[in-house]
Amino acid sequence: MAAPRTLYDKIWDDHVVQQDADGTCLIYIDRHLVHEVTSPQAFEGLRMTGRKVRAPEKTIAVPDHNVPTTPGRETHIDNEESRIQVEALDKNAKDFGVVYYPVTDIRQGIVHIVGPEQGWTLPGMTVVCGDSHTATHGAFGALAHGIGTSEVEHVLATQTLIQKKSKNMKVEITGSLRPGVTAKDITLSVIGATGTAGGTGHVIEYCGQAIRELSMEGRMTVCNMAIEGGARAGLIAPDEKTFEYVMGRPHAPKGAKWEAALAYWKTLFTDEGAHFDKVVVLKGEDIAPVVTWGTSPEDVLPITGEVPDPESFTGGKVEAAKRALDYMGLKPGTKLTDIKIDTVFIGSCTNGRIEDLRAAAAVLKGRKVAPGMRAMVVPGSGLVRAQAEEEGLAQVFIDAGFEWRLAGCSMCLAMNPDQLSPGERCAATSNRNFEGRQGRGGRTHLMSPAMAAAAAVTGHLTDVRELMGEEA
Amino acid sequence: MDKFTTLTGVAAPMPLVNIDTDMIIPKQFLKTIARTGLGKNLFDEMRYDADGKEKPEFVLNQPAYRDAEIIVAGDNFGCGSSREHAPWALLDFGIRCVISTSFADIFFNNCFKNGILPVVLPQSAVEELMEDARRGANARITVDLDSQTVTGAEGKTYHFDVDPFKKHCLLNGLDDIGLTLEKAGSIDAFEKKAAATRPWA
Numbered sequence: 001m002a003a004p005r006t007l008y009d010k011i012w013d014d015h016v017v018q019q020d021a022d023g024t025c026l027i028y029i030d031r032h033l034v035h036e037v038t039s040p041q042a043f044e045g046l047r048m049t050g051r052k053v054r055a056p057e058k059t060i061a062v063p064d065h066n067v068p069t070t071p072g073r074e075t076h077i078d079n080e081e082s083r084i085q086v087e088a089l090d091k092n093a094k095d096f097g098v099v100y101y102p103v104t105d106i107r108q109g110i111v112h113i114v115g116p117e118q119g120w121t122l123p124g125m126t127v128v129c130g131d132s133h134t135a136t137h138g139a140f141g142a143l144a145h146g147i148g149t150s151e152v153e154h155v156l157a158t159q160t161l162i163q164k165k166s167k168n169m170k171v172e173i174t175g176s177l178r179p180g181v182t183a184k185d186i187t188l189s190v191i192g193a194t195g196t197a198g199g200t201g202h203v204i205e206y207c208g209q210a211i212r213e214l215s216m217e218g219r220m221t222v223c224n225m226a227i228e229g230g231a232r233a234g235l236i237a238p239d240e241k242t243f244e245y246v247m248g249r250p251h252a253p254k255g256a257k258w259e260a261a262l263a264y265w266k267t268l269f270t271d272e273g274a275h276f277d278k279v280v281v282l283k284g285e286d287i288a289p290v291v292t293w294g295t296s297p298e299d300v301l302p303i304t305g306e307v308p309d310p311e312s313f314t315g316g317k318v319e320a321a322k323r324a325l326d327y328m329g330l331k332p333g334t335k336l337t338d339i340k341i342d343t344v345f346i347g348s349c350t351n352g353r354i355e356d357l358r359a360a361a362a363v364l365k366g367r368k369v370a371p372g373m374r375a376m377v378v379p380g381s382g383l384v385r386a387q388a389e390e391e392g393l394a395q396v397f398i399d400a401g402f403e404w405r406l407a408g409c410s411m412c413l414a415m416n417p418d419q420l421s422p423g424e425r426c427a428a429t430s431n432r433n434f435e436g437r438q439g440r441g442g443r444t445h446l447m448s449p450a451m452a453a454a455a456a457v458t459g460h461l462t463d464v465r466e467l468m469g470e471e472a
Numbered sequence: 473m474d475k476f477t478t479l480t481g482v483a484a485p486m487p488l489v490n491i492d493t494d495m496i497i498p499k500q501f502l503k504t505i506a507r508t509g510l511g512k513n514l515f516d517e518m519r520y521d522a523d524g525k526e527k528p529e530f531v532l533n534q535p536a537y538r539d540a541e542i543i544v545a546g547d548n549f550g551c552g553s554s555r556e557h558a559p560w561a562l563l564d565f566g567i568r569c570v571i572s573t574s575f576a577d578i579f580f581n582n583c584f585k586n587g588i589l590p591v592v593l594p595q596s597a598v599e600e601l602m603e604d605a606r607r608g609a610n611a612r613i614t615v616d617l618d619s620q621t622v623t624g625a626e627g628k629t630y631h632f633d634v635d636p637f638k639k640h641c642l643l644n645g646l647d648d649i650g651l652t653l654e655k656a657g658s659i660d661a662f663e664k665k666a667a668a669t670r671p672w673a
């Protein structure tokens with residue numbers, strides 16, 4: 001009998017084009033997602049060498065990072081450099097014949113939301129994008145990871161990547177989550193436990209009852225932040241929920257192909273006894289709603305906690321924590337719930353899907369944002385936006401005092417006009433709280449959509465369970 | 473891509489852990505469609521104040537380190553995004569080698585595609601080299617890719633591991649797209665097989 005394999009081993013084995021004696025492999029890429037920021041130099045490279053895109057039908061391009069999220073963007077982008085990048089993508093998509101969703105298309109949105117939504121992302125595939133949050137697609141049991149621009153060019157030209165196999169890491173979340181606790185709290189808590197380098201060199205497989213109980217949206221949230229834990233990719237074995245989500249999507253297989261695909265997808269799980277190089281287990285019931293206090297996603301604590309003393313850390317982390325508190329304008333011992341905020345951002349490829357908007361709207365219904373608060377919702381795609389309007393969520397946000405924006409990355413990385421000012425403090429549902437990430441000098445606290453909505457209502461970091469009438 | 477063979481130069485000490493790609497090159501500089509010209513914005517928010525004036529305390533603004541070609545850094549250098557603008561900015565500034573105990577995977581890979589050598593050494597070695605780096609322009613560090621060694625200012629030598637394929641490409645300045653295109657036959661064969669076994673993909 002063949003040796004037991006992990007899910008990662010199986011997908012890897014099915015994509016090896018060629019293996020060299022030293023273990024360097026040529027891996028076939030099934031889907032290549034492309035956005036405007038990390039691709040212009042790659043397409044330029046093709047032009048300079050006279051190369052073509054090998055598989056334009058497997059290459060999907062969408063502008064998301066730079067696009068304004070306010071009306072009028074279809075015809076005009078004020079920022080000249082942003083406009084040039086978006087126009088370059090328009091031209092490259094046309095010249096090289098790749099699949100394209102321009103801003104005028106309702107299907108436009110954040111690349112990691114568009115891929116699954118359109119059925120481009122399927123179980124067992126290899127998916128790459130010049131973007132570290134490509135890990136998102138691992139929620140489908142697809143091996144998905146970010147690549148640099150040189151590799152984008154390599155995939156465009158050859159539909160392959162040169163890679164060595166990573167190690168296997170298992171992250172198991174046992175039991176069930178408590179009320180008010182979400183996928184975002186899982187993924188942040190895992191990073192809090194393992195550190196931002198905990199997964200370096202590994203592909204993480206998330207498993208356990210709490211993961212199985214998550215919706216596909218929640219699973220995407222978990223895998224999205226695998227990269228913040230240092231892992232290039234996060235995986236979740238596909239199951240009935242996965243198949244149900246995929247079925248009927250525009251680019252999902254149909255008829256006999258669907259049956260064949262399904263039969264194959266059902267073989268995509270980790271065999272009993274397969275080897276993991278690293279194992280982390282968290283209890284689902286121990287996970288609380290969390291927020292970040294510092295400038296690294298590992299700086300995470302339950303909302304019931306206090307800002308830590310840098311001296312409580314060891315090694316280089318002492319200096320990093322001092323620097324973080326200085327940047328964040330926080331003092332050790334401050335209760336997290338006493339931290340006042342100026343701005344709320346709900347969106348991004350971590351939490352810009354319909355379920356995220358439902359969770360935030362559930363908290364906001366019948367409530368108003370605190371006086372003076374700036375609050376915005378940026379749906380992850382035009383289709384998420386349309387669905388939220390149809391479900392009445394948009395009206396809940398607008399009635400509460402939120403701005404209701406068009407789809408894009410927006411204030412997740414603030415390449416478009418949506419930015420924080422120096423010192424402005426933001427409750428954000430995105431994935432990075434790095435210095436300057438949301439605007440120079442801006443201060444980011446990461447949390448779930450429900451927690452961000454709660455903060456919007458009270459004006460300070462808040463335990464959403466209190467607004468839900470739950471015990472902390 | 474430029475070859476990397478051996479390098480002797482000034483090393484800048486950056487002991488901070490988790491230096492992320494947003495610190496290396498903030499997103500406002502990702503709007504370029506070129507690969508060059510990013511050096512002046514390397515570490516922009518650490519290097520300049522809000523008015524664009526240099527912060528004298530930042531290491532690369534100090535006279536001893538203006539021509540640094542090596543960075544000795546704290547753990548987990550290059551974490552964060554996949555932006556190749558990070559190695560492009562380092563290269564454009566003149567940095568050809570970064571030494572740390574660990575690197576983020578994507579950044580690590582991106583370095584090799586741009587003629588930058590990321591060197592992983594144990595904690596104790598990085599600390600000793602950090603001390604050398606703190607001595608400024610008088611203490612040069614030598615990095616030799618062929619023999620896989622780093623030699624500190626006092627002549628102490630440290631061996632490092634490097635992937636043989638990456639080493640080969642870097643030593644010879646090879647473009648790996650060209651190398652892969654030579655394997656087009658295998659790719660064709662793979663696609664043919666996959667069309668039969670996974671026709672939906």
Ligand code: SF4
Pocket residue numbers: 064065110111112131133348349350408409412413430431
């Ligand atoms: S939403 Fe944020 S993390 Fe996601 S792709 Fe856009 S910029 Fe990157």
